[in-house]
Amino acid sequence: MHGLDYNEFLSQISGFLCGYYLLIAAMNWLFALYRWKNKGESRLALAWACVGLVSLILAAMSVAGNPDVIRYISFNETIKGGIDALMSPTTYSVGSLLILLVMFRYREVLVRPNVAWLGLNGMMFFMGLSLADQDFAAIVTKPDNVPIVGLIFLLAFFTWLATSKAVENDRRIANGELPLEATEPEREKVLVWPDLVYTELICMIALTAVMLLWAILLQAPLEEPASSVKTPNPSKAPWYFLGLQEMLVYYDPWMAGVVLPSMIVAGLMAIPYIDFNKKGNGYYTINERKFAYLTFQFGFLVLWVTLIIMGTFLRGPNWNFFGFYEYWDSHAVEAMNNVDLSQYFWVGMLNQPLPKPDPDAAFLTKVLVIAQRECVGIVLLIGYFAILPPLLAMWDKKRLFQPMYKRMGLIRYMVMTNLMLWMALLPIKMLARWVFSMKYFIAIPEYFINF
Amino acid sequence: MPSLGDIIRNSQIWKSIFRHPAPVDRRNRIVVMLTNFFLHLHPVSAKKQGIALSYTWCMGGVTFFLFLVETVTGVLLMFYYRPTIEWAYADILTLRDATSLGILRELHRWGAHAMVITVWLHMYRVFLTGSYKPPREFNWVIGVILLLLTLLLSFTGYLLPWDQLAIWAITVGSNMARATPFLGYEGPGAQLLTVGGIDMITNASDARFGLLGARFVGEETLNRFYVLHCIAIPLGVALLLAVHFWRVRKDGGISGPM
Missing domain, CATH: 1.20.810.10 (Cytochrome Bc1 Complex; Chain C)
Structure with missing residues (x-):
């Protein structure tokens, strides 16, 4: 969208912005109407109606695309600069983890309809106020990125739905009642025609309508004809693989592109065989399976989804990090002064040069010298996968690991802990990179084994 | 005087495709699930909670x-x-x-x-x-x-x-x-x-x-x-x-x- 004059850009986006604010207004009025009936919520309902009114005013202000008016309904440069300055891979990743933990801790408050609605309004107004920024609009409205915007809202909605059902069930279980799904009226058998087939039919019709609308409103992207000499910058994989591409920052291709994805698939397949918890089968609950729940959410929401969002929206030319409102400058240079663990050990601690394998020596001699050079990393790696799990079981006697070991047996326990340790490799490398500028724990460029 | 709908539903062609009356009563709602190739993917009945x-x-x-x-x-x-x-x-x-x-x-x-x-x-x-x-x-x-x-x-x-x-x-x-x-x-x-x-x-x-x-x-x-x-x-x-x-x-x- 660059190359466009700002006024031209505004005249293009204003129509969409107006429709967007009208949508928010309509949503809020419907919600106000829906909450109106609830006892003691008439004041809140009134407040939502007012939010709708504000959104209507914003729609009116944006419709003409006049920069002097739109200035008042978009973030100003100070706020945008502040947000950009705060954002980095570190704050983004740590921030998303913290947000997950806060949401988990205060889930009982956050799932209340009015609170959740406030959150949705917050998300939508943030988008709206940002869209008048040319750089933000350029990445969010890129046709292939639109599904990810959709994914964010869909995930937020379904996470809310599932969590509110789980919170309700957990409350019932704590009171000695059955989860909702297990109550007598819910277990009643009903005929699939009409109760299920009609639901399916309505879903199909609604989905067909959505797909047609989407297809009519947004043209599928088609760039210049393929050319093997003109490399675009950034070159990105399809959006669902951008989490993996983000891992390339921290690991070499054989890890980030082959081994870790294989471990993700293996780990997913192993879930039913290592989760021995018999509770929480066939109903929404969090309290009865906290460990499995948190592990999965960490893997899915933090490591998979937020990395995709980062890879799509925040990684620009040369895979450099750019804030939401920053111009994707292909000449920006990021300093890379990362150091290997072996360097830290030999040069930093022992004040010696790195042991160097003689290129003409026999294979075994070379391997021995390399092993000597990388000894710290190798010991750490073996300790991490082989010694840490038993240590955990010995140290944590009551709560998690030792009871697990006792119920699962040695092999299943080791498989489970090793899969979790594989998952933890990414955040560990991230931390090591941010704190110690760690390049490789084990660096064996001679055999392409950099780890 | 039978209506056009009745004529169609009583025709040999219609009856060769749908071998039972419309699924408006309990019996035929069960039969439709059993006799239709596409619907027989489903069971006849299910728990209310499961299909919500x-x-x-x-x-x-x-x-x-x-x-x-x-x-x-x-x-x-x-x-x-x-x-x-x-x-x-x-x-x-x-x-x-x-x-x-x-x-x-x-x-x-x-x-x-x-x-x-x-x-x-x-x-x-x-x-x-x-x-x-x-x-x-x-x-x-x-x-x-x-x-x-x-x-x-x-x-x-x-x-x-x-x-x-x-x-x-x-x-x-x-x-x-x-x-x-x-x-x-x-x-x-x-x-x-x-x-x-x-x-x-x-x-x-x-x-x-x-x-x-x-x-x-x-x-x-x-x-x-x-x-x-x-x-x-x-x-x-x-x-x-x-x-x-x-x-x-x-x-x-x-x-x-x-």
Whole structure:
């Protein structure tokens, strides 16, 4: 969208912005109407109606695309600069983890309809106020990125739905009642025609309508004809693989592109065989399976989804990090002064040069010298996968690991802990990179084994 | 004087298709599920909790429906598209500019994105309700393979428009295969696979070459991805879908509290 004059850009986006604010207004009025009936919520309902009114005013202000008016309904440069300055891979990743933990801790408050609605309004107004920024609009409205915007809202909605059902069930279980799904009226058998087939039919019709609308409103992207000499910058994989591409920052291709994805698939397949918890089968609950729940959410929401969002929206030319409102400058240079663990050990601690394998020596001699050079990393790696799990079981006697070991047996326990340790490799490398500028724990460029 | 509807419903043709009266009473609502090929995927009755939209989100069904949308639009797109370097891009241009109501490619592309998302949401729901637990462990494993095939379908389709977006996304993605341990020529251990001093794994024999059919994304890759996208992977998906649905029934229907 660059190359466009700002006024031209505004005249293009204003129509969409107006429709967007009208949508928010309509949503809020419907919600106000829906909450109106609830006892003691008439004041809140009134407040939502007012939010709708504000959104209507914003729609009116944006419709003409006049920069002097739109200035008042978009973030100003100070706020945008502040947000950009705060954002980095570190704050983004740590921030998303913290947000997950806060949401988990205060889930009982956050799932209340009015609170959740406030959150949705917050998300939508943030988008709206940002869209008048040319750089933000350029990445969010890129046709292939639109599904990810959709994914964010869909995930937020379904996470809310599932969590509110789980919170309700957990409350019932704590009171000695059955989860909702297990109550007598819910277990009643009903005929699939009409109760299920009609639901399916309505879903199909609604989905067909959505797909047609989407297809009519947004043209599928088609760039210049393929050319093997003109490399675009950034070159990105399809959006669902951008989490993996983000891992390339921290690991070499054989890890980030082959081994870790294989471990993700293996780990997913192993879930039913290592989760021995018999509770929480066939109903929404969090309290009865906290460990499995948190592990999965960490893997899915933090490591998979937020990395995709980062890879799509925040990684620009040369895979450099750019804030939401920053111009994707292909000449920006990021300093890379990362150091290997072996360097830290030999040069930093022992004040010696790195042991160097003689290129003409026999294979075994070379391997021995390399092993000597990388000894710290190798010991750490073996300790991490082989010694840490038993240590955990010995140290944590009551709560998690030792009871697990006792119920699962040695092999299943080791498989489970090793899969979790594989998952933890990414955040560990991230931390090591941010704190110690760690390049490789084990660096064996001679055999392409950099780890 | 019988109404036109009665005449149609009493005709031999109608009765040969639907072998029982309309499903308006209990008996015929049961019979319809048993006698209709497409409906017999479903059981006759189910627990109220299990078929509630707020419980299942209908995401499995939506994913299957999107697969059908992709199949139909995909077949129609094949009428217009030739998978060669000379024609691929030109055919997409023609499709965009010269066909009336040309939203076929839009439906297909957005449907593919949507399908990836709905597969994830379906798995999310299955996890959050603990539905992968016994006796449904194996169906979860099949589901993971279906997830993988969905991603591969989308990935192979990404190349077909043969524009800059396509070849570079596939180049970035397939470059990973070059680093496969032992099987990629820049992967760890590949150097060790030598016979009499001759490397077994070169850039013309490694995993990436197998994927692309060449040293770089080119004519052979387009053909290979086209066949994978239109025939090989859809067949695999169709087979596994059948197993997946069948196992849902055999493992006790939609999950619910024991």
